[in-house]
Amino acid sequence: MDNFKKHKVIWAILILAFIFRFWGIGWGLPLFLHLDEQTIVSPALKMRETSDFNPYYFRYPSLYIYFIYLIVMFLGTIYGVVSLGAGRELLYLVGRFTTAIMSTIIVYLTYRLGSSFFSKKVGYFAALSLSVMFLPVFLSHFITVDTMALLFLMLALTFCLKVMRRGKLGEYLLAGFFSGLLIGTKFNFLILAPLVLSHHFSVRKGAKHPLNYLILAFLTAGLVFLLTNPYFIFNFEEYVKGVVSQILLLKGEEVVSMSDKDGIPSFLWYLKYWVSSGIGLPLSLSAIVGILLAIFNKTKHDKNKLLVLISFPVLYLLVIFLSHHRADRYSLPLMPFLAIFSGLFFVYSLKFFKGIIPSVLFLAVFLGLPI
Numbered sequence: 256m257d258n259f260k261k262h263k264v265i266w267a268i269l270i271l272a273f274i275f276r277f278w279g280i281g282w283g284l285p286l287f288l289h290l291d292e293q294t295i296v297s298p299a300l301k302m303r304e305t306s307d308f309n310p311y312y313f314r315y316p317s318l319y320i321y322f323i324y325l326i327v328m329f330l331g332t333i334y335g336v337v338s339l340g341a342g343r344e345l346l347y348l349v350g351r352f353t354t355a356i357m358s359t360i361i362v363y364l365t366y367r368l369g370s371s372f373f374s375k376k377v378g379y380f381a382a383l384s385l386s387v388m389f390l391p392v393f394l395s396h397f398i399t400v401d402t403m404a405l406l407f408l409m410l411a412l413t414f415c416l417k418v419m420r421r422g423k424l425g426e427y428l429l430a431g432f433f434s435g436l437l438i439g440t441k442f443n444f445l446i447l448a449p450l451v452l453s454h455h456f457s458v459r460k461g462a463k464h465p466l467n468y469l470i471l472a473f474l475t476a477g478l479v480f481l482l483t484n485p486y487f488i489f490n491f492e493e494y495v496k497g498v499v500s501q502i503l504l505l506k507g508e509e510v511v512s513m514s515d516k517d518g519i520p521s522f523l524w525y526l527k528y529w530v531s532s533g534i535g536l537p538l539s540l541s542a543i544v545g546i547l548l549a550i551f552n553k554t555k556h557d558k559n560k561l562l563v564l565i566s567f568p569v570l571y572l573l574v575i576f577l578s579h580h581r582a583d584r585y586s587l588p589l590m591p592f593l594a595i596f597s598g599l600f601f602v603y604s605l606k607f608f609k610g611i612i613p614s615v616l617f618l619a620v621f622l623g624l625p626i
Contacts, residue, residue, distance in 0.1 A: 264379055265366055272362040272386035276355035276395040285344050292398045296346065299323040303331060309486050313497025314504075318439040318483040319400045323350055350398040357406045358395035362386050364409035365591040369598050371416055372564050373549075380598030381591070384541075390533040390583060391590050400441050401587045407437035408588055411446050412567070415453040419563055422457040424468055431472030435479025442498065443588070445574070447473070448566045456559045505580045515579050522576040525586055533583055534590070538597050545596030548603055568592040 287293055298310040302324050310320045326349055334345065365385045370378030385391055394401050414430035417423075430453070434446045454469045481487060487494050515521050530539045549561055568589050575585050 265363065265382060268366070268379065268382045268386055269359055269363055272382070273355065273359045275386065275392045276358050277352070280351045280355060280396055281348060282396055284347055287343070287347065289397050289399075292347070292350075295320055295323055295398050295400070296343075296350070299327050300343075300346075303327050309490060311493070313486070313494045314501045315400050316439045316442060316480070316484050317486065318436065319403050321483065322353075322403070323398060326350055326353070347398065351396055354398060354402050355395050357402050358391060361391070361402070361406055361409055361591065364406075364413060365594055368409065368412060368416070368564070368591070369595045371413075372560050372595065373599055374602065376602045377595065377598040380601040381595040382598075384538055384597045384601075385591055385594035388534055388538065388590055388594065390587060394584055394587055399584070401584045404437055404441035404443065405588055405591070407433050407440060408443070408446060408567070409591060411437055412449060412564075415449045415563060416560070418450070418472075419453040419456050419560070422454075422468070424471070427454075427468045427472040428475050431475030432479055434472075435476035436483065438476065439480045439483035442501070443571075445567055445570045447476070448570055449563050452563050452566050456563065505578045513580055513582060515581065520576075521578055521581050524581050525575065528583055529586065533586065534593060538593070541597040541600040542593040543596075545598070545600035545603075548599055549596060564595070565592070 283289065287296075294312065294315075298312050298320050302308055302310070302320075308321075308324075310317050312320070323346075327346060330346055330349060362382050362385050366378040366382035368378075369381035391402075411430055411433035414426050414433060417426040418430055430450050434450060437443055437446050450472060451469070454472075484494075515524070530536050534542070571588055575581075578585075
């Protein structure tokens with residue numbers, strides 16, 4: 256109880272975030288309308304029926320499919336048969352519930368990163384911003400790889416920051432471990448950029464550790480990927496075919512209706528989506544101003560931290576902007592970073608308002624811009 260009182264602000268934000276993510280968790284059931292959910296659930300159910308752990312689907316890495324398989328086995332043990340027919344609705348509810356939990360943890364990790372890079376107040380506003388953003392809330396209602404991948408991304412970044420500050424071997428290994436889990440969930444090798452930068456700035460600060468630490472982190476990431484994707488080795492040819500088909504998808508050659516063949520460049524499509532619904536106009540504006548504040552109002556040491564923080568989202572932004580295939584969920588990994596910069600904007604803005612009432616009025620007017 257004392258711990259709850261001490262951290263009551265973040266607990267209140269997390270409860271709010273969970274309510275948004277849990278509400279409507281039964282959408283569409285007993286029908287199974289989300290195609291991406293079927294892509295994950297069907298291989299997991301087939302594993303239980305055949306005892307063959309080859310997912311036979313390699314457009315995504317296999318870790319999340321194995322995670323859903325564990326839920327299938329748990330439900331099968333507790334409640335009886337969970338198969339391609341029986342008990343499938345319960346499986347969807349439990350799977351979506353775990354997604355809601357993971358998404359809520361991401362809100363907390365956003366608070367921690369915002370607090371570590373800037374201040375606790377920034378962390379609070381960042382967590383609050385992410386808790387109400389439409390896209391993270393929307394995607395937290397489904398059994399898809401995106402939320403789990405974002406969870407591992409945030410954990411990897413948390414330990415990258417620790418590498419930069421102290422550079423202990425255990426922190427390198429944990430950064431590599433969560434990077435491997437991220438890559439094993441969704442092919443996102445860009446997480447290695449902040450790890451390399453963290454090592455670089457740690458060495459510049461005089462940390463007495465060899466390059467071997469960074470190599471061990473890379474080896475850990477590779478080993479974790481192989482352990483969570485064993486058929487990268489045992490069925491290498493089919494695995495590569497799956498990866499190639501995903502690359503073709505990103506080139507816009509498979510699903511024309513989701514490509515830039517409509518004449519709208521991908522970067523304009525994403526910007527329009529973020530402002531109109533994915534993030535909303537107020538949080539989009541606050542994030543842009545927050546980025547400018549971070550660039551022009553920080554010391555040299557803080558700029559090093561800023562480079563670590565933005566290295567992933569900048570590279571990732573370039574990837575999705577240059578991709579010919581577009582989807583709202585592809586921008587999910589950017590949301591915590593935009594929330595952090597949005598939080599920075601709110602903290603700076605409220606310095607100009609003395610007292611609670613003027614501050615609340617400012618927030619009410621600003622957040623009510625679209626109305």
